[in-house]
Amino acid sequence: MRKNYAVALSSAFLLWLAWPPMPFTSPLLLGAFVPLLFAVDNILATDLKRKGKTIFNLCLATFFIWNTSCIYWVFNSLHAIMPWYVAIVISLIPFGLAAILMTFAFWLYYRLRKVTTKWLSYAGLISFWIAYEYLHQSWDLAFPWMTLGNGFAQFHQLAQWYEWTGVYGGTLWILLSNILVLETYYAFKAADLKKGKNYFIGSMSLILVPVIVSLVIYMRYEEKSDPANVVVVQPNIDPYEKFGSIPSSQQVDHLIRLSDSIGQPNTEYFIWPETAIPAEVDEKRIRDNRDFLTVQNFLAKYKNGNVISGIESYAIYDTAKTETARFDPNSRLYFDSFNAAIQIENSAKVDFYHKSKLVPGVEQTPYSSALGFLKPAFAAFGGTTGGYGRQKEASVFYSQSGIGSAPVICYESIWGSYVADYVQKGAQFIAVVTNDGWWGNTSGKDQHLDYAKLRAIETRRWVARSANTGISAFINQRGDVVQKTKWWVPAALKQDINLNESLTFYVKHGDYIAFAGCLGSGVFLVLLVVGQFKRTKQKIPVMKGPL
Known part of the structure; x- marks a missing residue:
């Protein structure tokens, strides 16, 4: 058994x-599951009485270690504001939740192996995994950071076909490749050269064809010329000091100085990071706000200039108009707080966007009716005790x-389908406003930047990324990082980006692979239940004669 654990790990x-x-x-992903699948097969071949429990524990250990090693930075951000032992306990939620869901996909695969053929079980595994992702x-505990297709974000030259499939195409590719590589090994091990040769050709074709297609697309892809000058600003303000310690007006002045240092007469957009305007603003009274007036005065010299900035805002209601509205006993009114983006221009027009994909715990209480008692604990991590308000769609x-931009706030940039919704509605480039300073100088900030490259490929849109402490960047339609800043330095970048109005297949059709996976998982669950019923029925002894 120890050998199986060593192989799986x-x-x-x-x-x-x-x-x-x-x-x-990234190509290692195409064979990284082979040891785990091999270990599961070894357990299936033994005479252990509790194989299911053994396989569950084996997979859970494997996936927990993988998840923890990749998103360890969650602990860093918690440890900065609470004792290490409390931070460890809370970190176990994101470390363990995805690992448990991944494990259930493999456990269901094991159950299928008991009632149907190996290849149907493989199809079930793929469906269960995609359904988990x-x-x-989609749920209140959403954290799709470890979606398998994200694994090609760093080596994006191999993922150009995501413009057709999105990241779920990558997930499907990885799982299929691992299965064929394993079956190739089994065929040669059994000295079945004919089958081994066929599996080898099949697995190599499955691996190499998408790679070749992707590289050809990458080398041949040409952007249509439709330039717009954009500036991204990185103010580099410590996230633990920006709320209260440093006056909002001082932060806005700093942003303006950086913007003005490289702005030019034809600059269309200045992109500022998440909560760059930190003072809570009443949205109905925004035109009287001092920071708003300061920004408008700055824009006076830029004829077509616009500022997209993160902002802390709120709205006041006479009644509880939204599910997240809270009651203020002093004013006897209801209100919503928002992690928002604002667009300011040289006119009275003002646009707000309220972040939709809220971070569980930090920005919303998951399943608040059942977990309301945890709100004070979540508030300690910079969230709100009642949770932020949100808007339902992009x-x-x-x-x-007339330029259309997608105001994507931080965490939202890891949802391919949500970013695609902006593009369907007319966005010609993507403006990511984020504050990755909470995580410190860890791989979290680098992963977040890499994932934005996939959004550029899926939509064939430039990404202008403004991060409070870094990494700010411009990413072209092929997913190349054209310019980027260093971590934890004040900086500003400018770039002539090409706008795009055409829609990719993925933008038009969304996560169709995910929907197929969910449908397939339903079919295989039915097959599992029916198969299990038949097995149980066969084991029941038939009673003959009088009772």
């Missing part, structure tokens, strides 16, 4: 080694000159 090492921001190791981007900012 080598999958955890390979998966970690292949994951961003490791450079050029879709669940983990909305596009339009400039005075």
Whole structure:
């Protein structure tokens, strides 16, 4: 049994080694699951009485180690504001939740192996895994950071076909490749040269054809010329000091100085990071706000200039108009607080976008009706005790000159389908405003930047990324990082980006592979239940004669 654990845990090492921001190791994903699948087969071949429990524990250990080694930075951000032992306990939620869901996909695969053929079981494994990934981007505990298709974010030259499939195409490719590599090994081990040759050709074709297609697309892809000058600003303000310690007006002045240092007469957009305007602002009274007036005064010299900035805002209601509205006993009114983006221009027009994909715990209480008692603990991590308000769907900012931009706030940039919604509604480039300073100088900030490259490929849109402490960057339509800043330095970058109005297949059709996986998982669950019923029925002795 120890040997099986050693073999399975080598999958955890390979998966970690292949994951961003490791450079050029992504192809390891195409074989990283082979040791784990091999270990599961070894257990199936034994006479253990509790194989299911053994396989569950084996997979859980593998996936927990992989997840923890890749998103360890969650602990860093918690440890900065609470004792280490409390931070460890809370970190176990993101470390362990995805690992448990991954393990259930493999456990269901094991159950299928008991009632049906190996290849149907493989199809079930793929369906269960994709269904888990879709669940983990859709429920209140959503954290799709470790979606398998994200693994090619660093080596994006191999993922150009994501413009057709999105990241779920990468997930499907990885799982299929691992299965064929394993079956190739089994065929040659059994000295079945004919089958081994066929499997070898099949697995190599499955691996090499997408790689070749992707590289050809990458080398031949040409952007249509439709330039717009954009500036991204990195103020580099300590996230633990920006709320309260440093006056909002001082922060805005700093942002303006950086913007003005490289702005030019034809600059269309200045992009500032998440919560760059930190003072809570009443949205209905924004035109009287001092920071707003300061920004408008700055824009006076830029004829077509617009500022997209993160902002802390709120709205006041006479009644509880939204599910997240809270009651203020002093004013006897209701209100919502928002992690928002604002567009300011040289006119009275003002646009707000309220972040939709909220971070569980930090920005919203998951399943608040059941977990409301945890709100004070979540508030200690910079969230709000009642949770932020949100809007239900993406909305596009339009400039005075008609340019459509996608105001994507931080965590939202890891949802391919959500970013695609902006593009369907007219966004010609993607503006990511984020604050990755909470995580410190860890791989979290690098992974977040790498994932933005996939959004550029899926939508064929430039990404202008403004991060409070870094890494700010410009990413072109092929996913290349054209310019980027260093970590933890004040900086500003400018770039002529090409706008794009055409829609990719993925933008038009969304996560169709995920929907197929969910449908397939339903079919295989039915097959599992029916098969298990038949097995149980066969084991029941038939009673003959009088009772």
